[in-house]
Amino acid sequence: MMLVLLLLIPALASAFISLSRRRRVMEWTHALASIAALIVGGVLAVRLGAGEPVALWDLLRVDALSAFMVAIVAFVGAIAGIYAIGYMRLEFDDRQIRRVRLFYALFQLFVFTMLLAVTTDNLGVMWAAIEGTTLATVFLVNIHDSHTGLEAAYKYLIMSSVGIALAFLGTVLMYYAASAQVGEIGLSWTSLIGIAPGLDPDIVKLAFVFILIGYGTKAGLAPMHTWLPDAHSEAPAPISALMSGVLLNVGLYALMRFKAVTDVTAGPAFSSTWLMRFGLLSLGLAAAFLVSQRNYKRMLAYSSVEHTGIIALGLGFGGYWGMLGALLHMVNHALSKSMLFLLSGSILLKYRTTDIRGVRGLLQAAPWTGFWFLCGVLALIGLPPFGPFVSEFIIFRAGFEAHSVAYAVTGIALLALVFAGMLGSVNRMLYGQASEQVKPGDPFRWPMMPMALNLILLVGFGLLLPDGVQEFFGHVLKVVGVLV
Amino acid sequence: MVLFPELPFARVANLLSFLFLLMSFLLLIRNSLSAQVRMFAVQSGVLSALAAVVAYFGGSRELFGVAVLFAFIKVIVIPNVLTRAVSKIGIQRAVAPYLGTSVTLAICAGLVVVAFYVMAPVMASNRLPTSDGIPLAFAGVLIGFFTTVNRRRALTQILGFLMLENGIFMVALLATYGVPLIVELGVFLDVLVAVLILEVFVYRIKHNFDSTDVGQMGALRG
Numbered sequence: 024m025m026l027v028l029l030l031l032i033p034a035l036a037s038a039f040i041s042l043s044r045r046r047r048v049m050e051w052t053h054a055l056a057s058i059a060a061l062i063v064g065g066v067l068a069v070r071l072g073a074g075e076p077v078a079l080w081d082l083l084r085v086d087a088l089s090a091f092m093v094a095i096v097a098f099v100g101a102i103a104g105i106y107a108i109g110y111m112r113l114e115f116d117d118r119q120i121r122r123v124r125l126f127y128a129l130f131q132l133f134v135f136t137m138l139l140a141v142t143t144d145n146l147g148v149m150w151a152a153i154e155g156t157t158l159a160t161v162f163l164v165n166i167h168d169s170h171t172g173l174e175a176a177y178k179y180l181i182m183s184s185v186g187i188a189l190a191f192l193g194t195v196l197m198y199y200a201a202s203a204q205v206g207e208i209g210l211s212w213t214s215l216i217g218i219a220p221g222l223d224p225d226i227v228k229l230a231f232v233f234i235l236i237g238y239g240t241k242a243g244l245a246p247m248h249t250w251l252p253d254a255h256s257e258a259p260a261p262i263s264a265l266m267s268g269v270l271l272n273v274g275l276y277a278l279m280r281f282k283a284v285t286d287v288t289a290g291p292a293f294s295s296t297w298l299m300r301f302g303l304l305s306l307g308l309a310a311a312f313l314v315s316q317r318n319y320k321r322m323l324a325y326s327s328v329e330h331t332g333i334i335a336l337g338l339g340f341g342g343y344w345g346m347l348g349a350l351l352h353m354v355n356h357a358l359s360k361s362m363l364f365l366l367s368g369s370i371l372l373k374y375r376t377t378d379i380r381g382v383r384g385l386l387q388a389a390p391w392t393g394f395w396f397l398c399g400v401l402a403l404i405g406l407p408p409f410g411p412f413v414s415e416f417i418i419f420r421a422g423f424e425a426h427s428v429a430y431a432v433t434g435i436a437l438l439a440l441v442f443a444g445m446l447g448s449v450n451r452m453l454y455g456q457a458s459e460q461v462k463p464g465d466p467f468r469w470p471m472m473p474m475a476l477n478l479i480l481l482v483g484f485g486l487l488l489p490d491g492v493q494e495f496f497g498h499v500l501k502v503v504g505v506l507v
Numbered sequence: 508m509v510l511f512p513e514l515p516f517a518r519v520a521n522l523l524s525f526l527f528l529l530m531s532f533l534l535l536i537r538n539s540l541s542a543q544v545r546m547f548a549v550q551s552g553v554l555s556a557l558a559a560v561v562a563y564f565g566g567s568r569e570l571f572g573v574a575v576l577f578a579f580i581k582v583i584v585i586p587n588v589l590t591r592a593v594s595k596i597g598i599q600r601a602v603a604p605y606l607g608t609s610v611t612l613a614i615c616a617g618l619v620v621v622a623f624y625v626m627a628p629v630m631a632s633n634r635l636p637t638s639d640g641i642p643l644a645f646a647g648v649l650i651g652f653f654t655t656v657n658r659r660r661a662l663t664q665i666l667g668f669l670m671l672e673n674g675i676f677m678v679a680l681l682a683t684y685g686v687p688l689i690v691e692l693g694v695f696l697d698v699l700v701a702v703l704i705l706e707v708f709v710y711r712i713k714h715n716f717d718s719t720d721v722g723q724m725g726a727l728r729g
Binding site for chain 2: 177181184185188191192195196198199202203223225226228229
C-alpha cells in the first residue's frame with residue numbers, strides 16, 4: 024500500500040502540474056509532493072530496512088537494498104525540490120510560465136522513474152524506467168534552449184540511448200542464460216538470483232560486460248562518461264543535484280543487482296576485476312580534468328565521475344568492508360554533491376557566470392552560500408569530520424585487505440591530486456574581493472535551509488554509525504550476497 | 508552448428524538473418540539520406556517477417572502480435588518521421604562520415620568476424636533451431652554502434668542507433684524467442700519516444716547551428 028502510494032505521489036503530481044495554469048498551484052503541488060514522497064519513502068525505508076521484503080503483483084518488490092535507494096532518492100528529491108522553487112522564481116519570471124510548468128512536471132516525472140527503477144523486481148521494467156530517466160531529463164538539460172544546452176542535451180540523449188541499448192542486450196543475454204537452464208521464466212531478479220548457481224558462466228560473464236558498459240554509461244563510469252560533464256553542468260541546479268546525487272546511484276544500483284547474480288554464477292573475481300579497472304580509469308580521468316578546471320559546475324560534474332570511480336573501486340574490492348564502504352560512499356556522495364550543485368545554482372544566480380575566475384569573494388559577498396559551499400567541498404574532498412572521509416577510508420582499507428594494493432595506492436595518490444586541485448579552485452572563489460557589480464547578500468535564504476540536514480547527516484556519518492543504521496546496512500549487504 | 512538442418516524453419520530463419528545483415532551493409536553504402544531511411548525500413552520489414560516466422564513455428568500468438576506492432580512502428584511510423592525530417596531539413600546528400608565508404612566497409616566486415624567470436628559461448632550452448640542467426644544479429648548491433656560513432660550528421664547518428672536497436676531485438680528474438688511481452692512493449696515505446704525527441708533535436712540543432720553536422724558542436728570541452 025505504502026509502496027503504491029510512493030509511486031503514485033510523483034506520478035500524479037507530474038500529471039496535475041502539467042494540467043495546471045497558475046504558478047502558485049504548480050509550486051504548491053510540487054512542494055507537497057516532494058515532502059510527501061520523502062515521508063512515505065522514509066517510513067518505507069525504516070519499516071523494510073529491518074524486516075522482510077515486500078512484494079506486489081510480481082512487479083514491485085522492495086528489499087533492504089531497494090529501501091536504501093528509495094531513501095536516497097526521496098531525500099535528495101525533497102531537498103532539491105524545495106530549493107527548486109526559490110531557484111525557478113529567480114530564473115524564470117511569469118512570462119515564461121510554459122517552461123516553469125515543463126520544469127516542475129518533468130522534475131516529478133524524473134523522481135517517479137527513479138523510484139520505479141529501484142522498487143521493481145522485473146529487470147525489464149527496471150531497464151525501461153532507467154531509459155525513462157533519460158527521456159524525462161533531456162528537456163530539462165536544455166531548458167534554457169541555448170547553444171551549449173542543446174549540444175549537451177543531444178550528446179546526453181545519444182550516449183545514454185546507446186548505453187541503455189547495450190544494457191538491454193546484457194539483460195537479454197542474462198534472460199537467455201536463465202531460460203536455457205529452467206525453460207520459461209519471468210524476468211524477475213528474485214527468480215534469477217535463485218537459479219544463479221546453475222547458469223552458464225560464460226554467457227553470464229558476457230552479459231555482465233554489456234550490463235557494465237550499458238548501466239556504466241548511466242552511472243558515469245569512464246570512458247563512457249563524456250556526456251556527464253556537459254549535461255550536469257548545463258542543467259538547472261536542482262536537476263544537476265538530482266542527476267549527480269541520485270541518478271548516478273541508480274545506475275550503480277542496477278550494476279549491483281547484476282553483479283550479485285554474476286558473482287553467484289561465475290565467482291566474484293570476474294566482476295571485481297572489471298569494476299576495479301573502470302573505477303580506477305574514472306578516478307584517473309576525472310583527476311586529470313579536476314587539476315585545472317575553469318568552470319565550477321564542470322568541476323562538480325567531473326568530481327561526480329571521480330566519486331563514481333571510487334564507489335566502483337569499493338564494489339570491486341568487495342567483501343564486507345568494500346561493499347559497506349561503497350554503500351556509505353553512495354550516501355555521502357549523494358548528500359554532499361546534491362548540496363554543492365544546489366549552491367552552485369545560487370552562485371550562478373549571483374555572479375551570472377560559471378567561470379571560476381569570474382567568482383571572487385564569495386564568503387564575503389554571500390556569507391551563507393559561501394560558508395556552506397566551503398563545508399560541502401571540504402566534505403567532498405574527504406576531510407574529517409565529514410562522512411566521505413570515513414567511507415573512502417573504509418574502501419581503500421578493503422583494497423589493501425583484498426590484495427589489490429596497486430589499485431588502492433594509485434587510487435589514494437589520485438585522490439590527493441583531486442584534493443589539491445579542487446581546494447585551489449575553491450579557494451580562488453571563496454576569498455578575495457567581489458567586483459563592484461555584484462550585489463552583496465545571498466540570492467535567497469529559505470530555499471537553502473533544508474540543506475542544513477545534508478550537513479548534519481554528513482557530520483553524523485563522519486562521526487558515528489548507530490546500531491540501528493549498522494543493522495540496516497547489514498540487511499542491505501545480505502541482499503547483494505555479502506555474508507555479514 | 509545446425510541441429511535441425513532438415514527443418515524449413517531453420518533455413519527460413521537463416522535466410523532472413525542474412526538479409527537483415529545485408530540491409531545493414533546496403534545502408535552503409537547508400538549516399539542519400541532518404542535511401543538510407545528506406546534501407547532501414549526494409550531491414551525492419553525483414554525483422555518483423557522473421558518475428559512472424561518464429562511466432563509461427565514456435566506457436567506463440569503473443570509474438571505474432573509483437574511482429575505486427577514492430578512492423579507498424581519501425582516500418583511505417585519511424586521511417587515516416589525520419590523522411591519528414593529529411594525533407595524539412597532539406598538535405599539529401601548528407602552522409603559525411605568521418606571515414607570513407609571503403610574503409611567503413613572493411614571495418615564492418617571485421618566487425619562481423621568479431622561478432623562470431625564474441626557470440627561463441629552463446630552458440631555453444633544453444634539448442635534452438637534459430638541459433639545460426641545470432642552472430643549475424645550481433646554483427647548488426649556492432650555495425651549500428653560503429654555507424655553512430657562514425658557519422659557526423661545528427662540524422663545518420665539516429666539511424667545508426669536504430670540499427671543497433673534492430674540488432675538487439677533480433678538477438679532477443681533468435682536467442683529466446685522474444686523476451687516477455689511487457690518488456691518488449693516498453694522497448695517499443697521507449698524507442699518511439701526517443702525518436703520523436705531526437706527529431707525535435709534535429710530541428711533545433713538545424714535551427715541553432717545552421718546545419719545538422721554534430722562535428723560543429725565543440726563549445727563544451729575540458
